[in-house]
Amino acid sequence: MTNAAPTPLQTDRNLARQQRFWTRRAVSWDHGAGNNPGLVKVVNQVVEQAAGAPEDHAVDLGCGSGQVTLALAPKVASILAVDISDKMIRLLVDNARSAGITNVQGRATPVEQLEFAPSSVDVIVSNYALHHLRDADKPVLVQRAYGWLRPGGRLVIGDMMFGRGGDSRDREIIASKLSLLLRKGPGGWWRIAKNAGRYLLRFQERPVSIAAWEKMLSEAGFVKVEATQVVNEAAVVSGVKPGS
């Protein structure tokens, strides 16, 4: 993982690209996410680890159309759902209304530009979103989340977590992704070429290993840092801000 700080221009370009990409994919993500058994398992694990007290105020970073937000909402007092795509937020608000959920608020903002008062949030969650951040922006967000949480507050991150082939788990995950695409024929080969750009050039998909997330949380000051591998490629890493 490189620690070189991105220039504002690089960050702006990345945000514009993410916004376009996810606005185009919002409806298909909304329809498809619930049918992906692996993703559902990770969502459930994030919700289970995030649910604490009914009076908690929660924030969901990169909320999509509400996969974690809507499952967590009945277990907390309120939840602010944040996403870079305005289209995702509109779908989330519609989904909340259809489900009769009233304690959810949506905000269309990149997580890199979020501001909250210090110690004002009880729990921060994120699922399958933070691998889209530039590598240098990940630890900055973790440090900022630490500041926003009250003492005793929790950060729970579910995501695809693997490196670029540096250890046997990485190689196993990359091989299984490749073999899945190879079996799809020419359409899959095209996806391999596209994904090679996205993953290897860290253009769109920028996952880092479980150990890298654990290190970011520990270095920010979180304690009780724990990792749970949920499916082959994905894990949940969580930590608690000390004090109470």
Ligand SMILES: C[S@@+](CC[C@H](N)C(=O)[O-])C[C@H]1O[C@@H](n2cnc3c(N)ncnc32)[C@H](O)[C@@H]1O
């Ligand atoms: C793979 S989807 C996951 C959505 C949802 N959390 C879930 O579990 O299904 C990734 C989401 O992250 C959002 N996202 C990507 N980069 C972001 C950023 N910089 N700030 C806020 N949201 C972002 C996308 O718009 C998209 O909704």
